[in-house]
Amino acid sequence: MSAPPDSARRALLFGRRAPALRPPWALDEADFLDACTRCNACVEHCPEHVLVRGAGGYAVFDPRMGECTFCGECASACEPHALDRSVQREPWHxxxxxxxxxxxxxxxxxxxxxxxxxxxxxxxxxxxxxxxxxxxxxxxxxxxxxxxxxxxxxxxxxxxxxxxx
Ligand code: SF4
Ligand code: SF4
Ligand code: SF4
The missing domain is CATH 3.30.70.20 (Alpha-Beta Plaits)
Structure with a gap:
């Protein structure tokens, strides 16, 4: 029998909240939630401190904290490639x-x-x-x-x- 879907992932995909602002170069939401291990390496490596741990432990961009300079440190730190500059040509839309x-x-x-x-x-x-x-x-x-x-x-x-x- 397959494992039940992760409840945090399901709530984020099908809940009524406004879509979260993911870090730059994040995969599309469902793929991001599949790939992200919630290690928060991106949060820790952001020199501007504009990434925070969001709902379910998944990283989000909080522009109230400051400006993203598109330095790419977050994507470089993401080992499972939930943030991937080779897949996403633009950091976000x-x-x-x-x-x-x-x-x-x-x-x-x-x-x-x-x-x-x-x-x-x-x-x-x-x-x-x-x-x-x-x-x-x-x-x-x-x-x-x-x-x-x-x-x-x-x-x-x-x-x-x-x-x-
Ligand atoms: S570094 Fe990648 S896997 Fe880790 S929390 Fe950030 S997006 Fe998720
Ligand atoms: S580029 Fe856009 S988001 Fe950045 S400061 Fe200018 S108007 Fe605001
Ligand atoms: S690109 Fe740089 S400034 Fe922007 S969220 Fe990633 S680490 Fe932070």
Whole structure:
């Protein structure tokens, strides 16, 4: 008789939670959960300390901790290749967006995210009395620098929407 499926893995695949932000170069979620041994070597090797132990003991990226520099140390440390740069050409498909808590949307001047963005992906078009951030998804790498810099936690990373021809 085959072993029952691991309950942590099953809960993560079929639960109602929002999808976790896995470390860069993670395999697709089901394959990642199969391959990851929860050793947390990636967490320990991240020089920016932006990876944490998440639900079920599986590693997640927490952009509130800071910016991913895409140094690749996490993938290099992953012995079972749950993070694999030869399989995943891009580290991930994430981009940032600002929600209703964003200060300019409440009439308060703020541009902390623009100042933190290493890709110059955030502009403040002069379309209203207090300009609000507009994020260029084509430039955004999902590095999370803006998330950590926002004083009111208004920015989130979400899967990038790809256009179907
Ligand atoms: S190093 Fe690889 S196997 Fe270990 S926790 Fe991180 S992703 Fe999982
Ligand atoms: S690429 Fe570097 S900074 Fe980004 S999560 Fe991996 S180890 Fe951390
Ligand atoms: S996630 Fe990184 S690249 Fe994207 S807007 Fe924020 S700081 Fe810029």
């Amino acid at each position: 994430l981009s940032a967006s600002a929600g209703d808590a964003c200060l300019p949307r409440r009439g308060v001047v703020c541009s902390s995210c623009r100042d933190a963005c290493p890709e110059q992906a955030i502009a403040f078009p002069l379309t209203s009395r207090v300009p609000a951030p507009a994020i260029d998804a084509a430039r955004c790498t999902g590095c999370g620098a803006c998330v950590a810099a926002c004083p009111v936690d208004a920015l989130v990373l979400h899967p990038r929407v790809t256009e179907v021809a």
